[in-house]
Amino acid sequence: MGTSRSTDRAAKYIGGASIFSGRPDPTWAISVDDAERLTSVWDSMEPYGGALPPAPVLGYRGCFLRDSSEREWFAYGGVVTLKTATGSTSRKDNNRKFEALLLSSAPEGAVPRQIVDPKNLS
Amino acid sequence: MPIKITIDIFSGIPNPVVEIAGKAAQDLLERLKPAERLVADEAEKAVTPILGYRGLIVEQTGTTPSDKDMPTRFRVSSGAVVGGGLAHRAADADFESFFFSSKGPFKKVKGAAKLRSIIQQEVERSVEIRDQIVLPTFPFPIPLVCPCAPLYEPGWWNDGGQKQHNNNCYNYATNYRTDTFAQPGRAAGAMYSALTCASVRPAAIKDSLDDAPGANNKCPQEGHLVALVIAPNVDFHWFRKGRNGYWSHKPGGTAVTNVDNSGHFISDPRTANRGIYTAFCTFMVVKHGHIKIN
Numbered sequence: 001m002g003t004s005r006s007t008d009r010a011a012k013y014i015g016g017a018s019i020f021s022g023r024p025d026p027t028w029a030i031s032v033d034d035a036e037r038l039t040s041v042w043d044s045m046e047p048y049g050g051a052l053p054p055a056p057v058l059g060y061r062g063c064f065l066r067d068s069s070e071r072e073w074f075a076y077g078g079v080v081t082l083k084t085a086t087g088s089t090s091r092k093d094n095n096r097k098f099e100a101l102l103l104s105s106a107p108e109g110a111v112p113r114q115i116v117d118p119k120n121l122s
Numbered sequence: 123m124p125i126k127i128t129i130d131i132f133s134g135i136p137n138p139v140v141e142i143a144g145k146a147a148q149d150l151l152e153r154l155k156p157a158e159r160l161v162a163d164e165a166e167k168a169v170t171p172i173l174g175y176r177g178l179i180v181e182q183t184g185t186t187p188s189d190k191d192m193p194t195r196f197r198v199s200s201g202a203v204v205g206g207g208l209a210h211r212a213a214d215a216d217f218e219s220f221f222f223s224s225k226g227p228f229k230k231v232k233g234a235a236k237l238r239s240i241i242q243q244e245v246e247r248s249v250e251i252r253d254q255i256v257l258p259t260f261p262f263p264i265p266l267v268c269p270c271a272p273l274y275e276p277g278w279w280n281d282g283g284q285k286q287h288n289n290n291c292y293n294y295a296t297n298y299r300t301d302t303f304a305q306p307g308r309a310a311g312a313m314y315s316a317l318t319c320a321s322v323r324p325a326a327i328k329d330s331l332d333d334a335p336g337a338n339n340k341c342p343q344e345g346h347l348v349a350l351v352i353a354p355n356v357d358f359h360w361f362r363k364g365r366n367g368y369w370s371h372k373p374g375g376t377a378v379t380n381v382d383n384s385g386h387f388i389s390d391p392r393t394a395n396r397g398i399y400t401a402f403c404t405f406m407v408v409k410h411g412h413i414k415i416n
Contacts, residue, residue, distance in 0.1 A: 021291045021373040021399075022358035023317075024303050056383045058359065058373050058397035112356050115398055 012068045015102055017111050018061040026110040030065060034105045038065055041098045042073060042080060045091035052090070053077030060116040063102050075099035095122040123184025125150065127227065130176040130197075131244060138231045141183075150227065151189040153217050154180065154196075154203050156210030165209035167252045168199040174251075175244035178221065200249050218245055267367030268341035270410075272297040274364045276378035287375040294372035295348040295360035296331070296408050298415050303375075306358070309416035314358075319403035322358045323350060326406060330413045337405035339363075339390050345409035349391040351399040359399045361391040362408075369394070 013030035020026075030038075055061035055076055062076030072083045080098045081090040093099055103111055103118035124143040127150075131137060142150060160168070168177070177199030187194060193206020201215040214220065222228045222242050231237065279294060280286055288301040298304070307313040307325025314325040327333055337347055347363040361371045369388035370380040380387060382394035392402050 018374070018376065020357045021371075022305070022322075022360070023374075024290075025374060056397050057371075057376075057379055057381060058383050058399055061373075061376065115353075115356060 014066045015063065015105055016066070017063040017103065017106070017116070018055075019059065019111065019115060021058060026106065028106050028110055030105055034101075035065065035067070038073070038098060038101055041101060042082070042091065045080065045093060045098070048079050048090040048092040050079075052079055052081065063099060063111075065102055073098070073102075075102060097122075123147070123182060123186050126181045126183045127221075128179040128181075129228070129231070129241065130179055131174065131241065133173065138237070140227045140230050142227055142230075146227070148189065151180075151182075151192050153212065153214035153220070154192065154198060155213040156203055156208050157213050157215075158211050160202055160204070160209045160211065164202065165204050167255045168202045168204050169197060170252070170255055172248065172251055172255075175241065175248040177248075178218065200252050266365050268346065268363055268365050270344060271341065271346040271363055271365045274366070274368075274370055274380060276370070276380075279372060280377040286377060289372070290374050291358075291360040291372050292326075292415060294370075294378060295362040296329075296413055296415055297346070297362070297410075298413065300416055302416055304415040306415075309414045317352060317355050317357060319350070319352050319401060322352065323403055326350065329415050330409075332407040332409065334405045334407045337407070339392070339405070341367075342407045345407045345412075348406050348408055350403040350406060351391065351396055352401040352403050353398040354401055356398060358403075359396070361388065361394075 013032070013035040014027055015030045016025055016027035018025055053076055062074055064075070065073040070085060074081050074083065075093055075096070075098050078093050078096055079090050080093045081088050100118040100121045103116065124141055125147045127140045127142065129138045177197045179195070179197055182189070182192065182194045193208060196203055196205035196208050198212060198217060201212055201217065203210055203212045220226045222238060222245065228234055228238065278285070279289065284301060285299060288303060289299055290303045292304045292306060293299055305313050306322050307328045310328035312325055312328040314321040323333065331348070334342065334347070341347055341363065349361045349369070351359050351361070353359070359371065359373070361369045363369050367389070368380060369391050370378060372378045382388050383397045384395040386395070388394045
């Protein structure tokens with residue numbers, strides 16, 4: 001897939017979670033190796049055309065991977081959506097594998113484990 | 123001078139139009155002369171927009187009207203003539219039946235034969251619909267539970283960009299845009315040191331919010347009511363009470379909303395489903411122009 005593969009080793013990748021209300025949401029740098037693992041999972045996913053899973057108003061609302069080309073993969077509840085300048089496409093995230101892998105890449109304490117624990121996602 | 127009659131029925135495609143001139147025009151206007159005046163809400167019902175047949179729009183299109191006693195533009199609906207000072211029964215209450223009959227002016231419309239039966243059914247249906255219309259009534263003055271509270275105008279905050287992403291629950295609750303993701307106490311150099319009620323509450327007081335633990339969900343005489351809740355050792359969150367007495371909030375950089383985690387309107391933040399923000403800390407009052415946040 002032209003829009004999904006091609007992890008750029010020169011690119012910078014940022015991970016983040018939408019979780020807080022008062023504090024700024026946590027973001028963290030993602031290594032190229034982790035980004036390649038994540039895009040590899042993305043490449044293996046099946047297309048998804050249903051409604052996006054609703055997130056709660058308050059609390060954990062999903063996590064994202066962004067690259068320096070302004071692509072963003074947003075994961076929540078078993079669906080990952082890739083947004084680019086030209087549009088968006090969603091794929092099915094079986095067992096929330098992409099989401100768990102992305103959250104696991106966060107440094108200790110960045111994402112409160114009592115609120116969302118990647119080990120208990122699926 | 124000619125008259126133009128528009129059959130106001132379609133929504134997407136153009137409405138059919140009939141142009142009539144000379145004596146035929148004068149005869150039609152004669153049939154539409156006002157008879158007895160409409161009573162109660164009949165005139166309003168006759169012009170209430172509905173889907174389907176909405177009436178005939180009659181316009182005297184020439185430089186000199188065919189009939190100077192009739193308005194240059196008015197509507198015929200369910201046997202009534204309304205507009206341009208008219209709110210009356212038409213002299214010929216069955217004008218529309220005549221208009222759409224095989225002898226009436228409708229025959230001049232292209233495809234009239236095909237459309238006639240559909241429109242005739244629609245005309246009958248519109249009479250029934252208009253009979254059933256219940257016009258809304260508004261109490262006046264509209265009661266405002268909290269007249270000093272800010273307007274609920276989510277569209278202003280939910281721009282999907284600068285305003286939405288850089289203003290948080292504290293900005294929204296205090297109705298104070300800073301574009302800095304404001305933190306309690308930061309403007310006063312006394313930011314909270316822990317994510318507890320004991321730490322965030324005095325920090326907000328340093329920003330000149332008035333603590334009002336006994337407010338009990340009642341609007342203040344001046345300013346507006348906000349509520350501080352805490353996800354212990356994780357985060358803080360604020361709600362604000364609106365003019366209608368219900369609460370709204372802005373979870374971080376996401377959109378302003380007026381529902382809680384159960385999708386319910388929020389009449390009292392103490393009893394709302396607040397998700398991880400399990401600790402209700404206090405009510406506070408924001409006096410407009412008094413506070414300073416950053």
